[in-house]
Amino acid sequence: MDFWNAKNEARASWVWASILKGRKVLNRGVRWQVINGKSIKFWKDKWVASSKKFRVKSLKPSGCSLSIVSEPINSASKCWNKTVLHSLVSHEEVEEICAIPIAIEDQNDRLIWHHDPKGTSSIKSGYIVEIEYQQHEVGD
Numbered sequence: 001m002d003f004w005n006a007k008n009e010a011r012a013s014w015v016w017a018s019i020l021k022g023r024k025v026l027n028r029g030v031r032w033q034v035i036n037g038k039s040i041k042f043w044k045d046k047w048v049a050s051s052k053k054f055r056v057k058s059l060k061p062s063g064c065s066l067s068i069v070s071e072p073i074n075s076a077s078k079c080w081n082k083t084v085l086h087s088l089v090s091h092e093e094v095e096e097i098c099a100i101p102i103a104i105e106d107q108n109d110r111l112i113w114h115h116d117p118k119g120t121s122s123i124k125s126g127y128i129v130e131i132e133y134q135q136h137e138v139g140d
Helices: 014-029 082-086 091-098 123-139
Strands: 030-033 110-113
Touching (some): 014 030, 082 091
């Protein structure tokens, strides 16, 4: 079973419903940490730390074949290719993306909890994220 796509059935137990509620909270705060960019979908995944929803805001340009985050990274210098990025996203997003450091060693990207300096989730930080989300929803 795919945890991220599991549904809450009408006769589901309280435990299952609670797990799915926790998944919603987890999904609000989990994002990819770019290390080499090979595991992250550029247009779909959550990886831009400075973006409110952690995603690229710009629309994918027509005919664009770029699909993963590693493509606009210069593999020799381990730096972002600004020329490529400028052809894909807004100037503001280029600056946000270029602020993301690239690891010198070729390691795998990883999912982290954005709301903790060490990238690990906790009940306390999840609770804070949920309260802030509910306050934001009421304010809209």
